[in-house]
Amino acid sequence: MNIFRRLSIRTKLLIIMLFAGLPVVLTVCYNLYGSYREDYSEAEHAALVTAQAIAYQHNAQVEGVRNLLTTLSQFPEVRRKDKKACAGIFRDILRQSPSSLNIGIADTQGNIIATGVQPLPSRYSIEDRKYFQDALRTKRFSVGEYVISRAVGKPTIHFALPVLDATGSPLSVLYAALDLTQFNSLFDAQKLPPNSALNLTDYRGVVLYRYPLHNIIKGGFVDRPDLRRRVTGPRDEGAFVDVGLDGVKRLLAFKRLRLHQDEQPYLYIRVSIPEKAALAGVKKYIANSAAIFIAALLSALVVTRLLAGRYLVSPIEQLAEASQAVKNGDLSARTGLSYSGDEISFLAQSFDAMTESLDARLREREVAEALLKASEEKFHAIFDHMSDAILIHDMATGAILDVNQAMCGMYGYSHDEACAIDVEAISQGATPYTQKEAMAWMELAANGEPQLFEWLCKHRDGHLFWVEVSMRRASIGGIERLIVLARDISERKAAEDEKKSLMEQLNQAQRMESVGRLAGGIAHDFNNLLTPIIGFADIARREAPENSPTVEKMERILRAAFRAKELVQQLLSFGRKQLLDMKITDLNTVVSSFAEILRRTIRESIDIRLRLTPELDGICADKTHIEQILMNLLVNAQDAIDGKGIISVETAPVVLDEEYARHHANVIPGHYVMLAVSDSGCGMDRETQDHIFEPFFTTKKAGEGTGLGLATVYGIVKQHGGNVWVYSEPGQGTVFKLYFPRVVAMPCLKNEESIAAPAIPAAHGSILLVEDDEMVRTMVKELLAGSGYDVIETDDPCHALSLVDGRVIDLLITDVIMPDMNGPELHKQLLSVHPGLKVVFMSGYTDNVVVQYLDASDLGNFIQKPFTVQAMSAKIAGILGDCRT
Incomplete structure (x- = not known):
């Protein structure tokens, strides 16, 4: 010291x-x-x-x-x-x-x-x-x-x-x-420093993938033991510094993934950044x-x-x-001393510098105050021109202190009116959109927790609309305030609700499509089972004495089998698996011509009213199936009406535009012809409407309906390329609207020529029968043999070729779809040694499957399982008759 x-x-x-x-x-x-x-x-x-x-x-x-x-x-x-x-x-x-x-x-x-x-x-x-x-x-x-x-x-x-x-x-x-490689874009989006890398290794430490690509470190490269130990510790994620596989000192972060909680990790994600970078x-x-x-x-x-x-x-x-x-x-005062370099002069200089600094700060403050005033004016200009509504609240009371013009326009209040109301006035008023909930959100924001939520607001005229609210605290003029930004999201909310509805429609359509595929899938096996039942029952009925009790029993079996066949056909209609006879059709003509049959079918206490638009465009349709649609819809409408009532059938041209298509799944915008059937019956709730087109769904009592009527309607409309929608409310009736694509051009159709049934010649000749189903083959063989034909039978198409070697045969009867070789292929091979050999094709598969194997010229020789003895006999007789003519 x-x-x-x-x-x-x-x-x-x-x-x-x-x-x-x-x-x-x-x-x-x-x-x-x-x-x-x-x-x-x-x-x-x-x-x-x-x-x-x-x-x-x-x-x-x-x-x-x-x-x-x-x-x-x-x-x-x-x-x-x-x-x-x-x-x-x-x-x-x-x-x-x-x-x-x-x-x-x-x-x-x-x-x-x-x-x-x-x-x-x-x-x-x-x-x-x-x-x-x-x-x-x-x-x-x-x-x-x-x-x-x-x-x-x-x-x-x-x-x-x-x-x-x-x-x-x-x-x-x-x-x-x-x-x-799907992780490349995500990795790039992180904007990591140059030479950063992504490594994926499996549970053994073998590199699955490295990005960016590296000449040495690639799939199959084994991880270093020391690096491996760093990522296999007790934590599933973490970071550390070490020398990477490329010899560069790196900062590495890892994340382990497990497929099941009770299993060891199966994948190790490692992201590395060069420490230098x-x-x-x-x-x-x-x-x-x-x-x-x-x-x-x-x-x-x-x-x-x-x-x-x-x-x-x-x-x-x-x-x-x-x-x-x-x-x-x-502050303009100075010492006036010369700075000679001694201690006192240094003190004088410091004093002068101090006063000069204070004077400068005073001037800076005056400039700053002027700038602050200009900034506040600029803030208010921006504040009032913001497109989002802005509300400034008092932190303690939540009172509205100021609003911008966007808020006034969004809620319908003037500036002074908006500052005089509370949050309750612009809220829906029900939980969770009340003054109480709003104050709770404000309290959280006031405590430094910014809030972001959606809020159902009320306009001055009473209509409700959705806004997205951002709420946080901020200092304005040195005073802590609560700033609230509200953005109108009504259109977005409405879009979310179109989208949810559209997804529900799409899921329903996909569910119906799956059931349709299932219905078509069982047709082949079911038809193969019905064929021998109908055939053997028919044969047994023919062989029994005329007054024998067996005849009546066989007829009951046949009636039950034919009802089963009709049931299969209804399932195929729903599954869109049937072959349609499509022609240019006037829907008004179909409805008018079928109206009398409908009036005779529907009970008299119900009034059927037709409202058909004249000069209606044509549609490409199967007339019989359109009539089936009308019958099913009107019978269902009749069952929904208790006592007296009205059923209306209406046709009209409609345009389904892009907006309609966005609200309805699987609809292609364009011109359509509408067929509407409405009734004054009991109506349906939403849950019932979601299931009415499903097979076997019915609201009727047991034994009063199969539940296939509307399923058939749905399948036929879809197979015609159309759409069907139902509108109903409990107690308010129901309307079904069917839309069929409009046909612009009306092509010239050839007149149908009637073909006379061929004469049935005597039953004789040699027939080759090839069928892989044993019951069907046995039944057809018995039918043919009983009619007088010489029958050569086999279940193997290849074996059939050797059986007829050197023999004369008049007719080939074969299943269309078989293992190793199908029916058309067998026929072609036999034609090389038996020129002109006639053929009958049969199948339990649906028509739209069979047509994939048969040419158009062969369809006339086709018979669908199950068939009756009479149908098969007529088919054989007709073909052999043509051959011998």
Whole structure:
């Protein structure tokens, strides 16, 4: 201390300044270190957020795959392992799902049944794949490991799901391969520093995918053990610094994914950023800051040394006078001392600098106040021109203090009126849109928690509309206020409600389509069962004595079988599986000509009224099926009317525009002809309307209806390319509106010529019978033999070729669809050795399936199962009669 006293004032000032500047140095260093840690944390957070985002997207994709495979496992085609149908389904899904590289199905030995990628290798098995083995072992959704997909030739990750039978045993295994490149765009969107990388590894540490692509680090590359240990600890996510696989020191973030909570992780997502790139900005900032600080410190020391060298002695009175003037408010006062370099002159200079600074600040304050005033005026101009409504509330009471013009226009109040009301006046008034709820939201926002919510508001005229409210606290003029922004989202809410309704319609249509496919699928087997029932019963009835009780029993069997046949036809109508006789038709003519039959069918207490628009455009339709639609709709309307009532049948041209199509699923905009049937009956509720077109759904008592009437109507309309909509309210009646595409041109149609039935010759000749169903083959053989024909029978088309070698045959009777060789192919081969050989084709499949195998010239030789003995006899006699004429 004594040494310090002996130092010159110049040295003392220098030492004092150094000690005074020490906190500044420490503060600067601390701030620079904070900047370093902040940039490091931001880079770490960015890497971790990227890994989490990719994990989220991957989990969403995996959940999508799980739901997809679960849905596919319920498809009849999948459960029966129909190769062709499955391949078609998988290809359709792949076209609509770019995130999947392949979808396939394999049997329990690993042999591929079908995939969505064509063509397949000659021998293709997944027996050795982990996802296949785990799916069979655990009987649940499973995941694979790093493999090169044999189907697409790329590294990928597979997921599998077993298809189980009723006992829980696997029938087959569905699998799907995800496209790992889907994460590229998400990774790029994070805007990470250059040379950042994404690594995906499986549970063994094998690299599944690396982005951007790298010459060495790619699919199949094994992770380093030390890096592997960093990501296999107790945490499912985290970040650390280490040397990456490419030898570069990196900041790495990881995220582990599990397929099931009770299983080990199957995928490790690792995002890495080069440490040099991540911290380049802050390092540059530190270097520049240090340089500036050192330069400033050196400059300060130099200036201090110069000032300390000046004189300190100066007239005290002059300095005191200047001080007194400043005290009195004269900031323009100066010491007037020359700066000779001593301590006193330095003090005078500091004083003058101080007064000059205060004077400058005063002027700056005056300028700032002027700028603040201009800013407030600018704020109010912007405030009033904002398109969103803005309300400024008092923090304590919630009272409205100010609003902009958009608020006045949105709610219908003037500025003064809006400032005089409370939130209750512009609220719907019911929970959760009351004054109480609004004040609760305000309280949260006032406590520093910004609020964002949707709110049902009330206009001054009483109509309600939706707004999106953003609420936060802000300082206005130094006072804390609550700022509320309200944006009108009525159109968006209405769009969300179109969209929900449209999705419900689409789901209903898809459900109906699935039931339709099921109805068509059972037709073949059911028809094959009915064929021998009808045939043998008919034969037994013919063989029984005329007055035998057996005749009546056989007739009852036949009546029941024909009712079953009609039931199948109704199911086929719903499933759109029948062959229609489509012609240009005048809907008015069909309704008018059928009206008398309808009046005789419907009870007399109901008045049928026709409102037919004249000069109606034509439609392409099957007249018989349009009549069936009318009959079903009017009978249903009759059942809905208790006592007297009215049924109206109306036709009219309509245009279904883009707006209508947006509200109704599967509607193509354009010109249509409308057929409407309305009644004054009991009506239906919403739940009933959702099911009326489903087969076997009925609101009638047991035994009063099959539940197929409206299902048939739905199927026929859809097969005509039209749409059907129902409008009903309980107690207000029902109206069905059917829209058929309009036919603009009316082509010239050929006159139909009547074809006389051929004479039935004597039953003789040799017939080759080829049918793979034993019961049907036995029945037809007995029918033919009983009629006098010589029958050669077999269940194998190839065997049939050898059976007739060297023999003369007059007619071939064959099933259309058989294993190894179909009926038309068999006929073509027989024609090479039996020129002119006639043929009768038969099938239990639906007409629209059969026409895929038969030429147009062969359709006249086709008979649909089930058939009667008389129908088959007439068909054979007609064809053989034509042959012998």
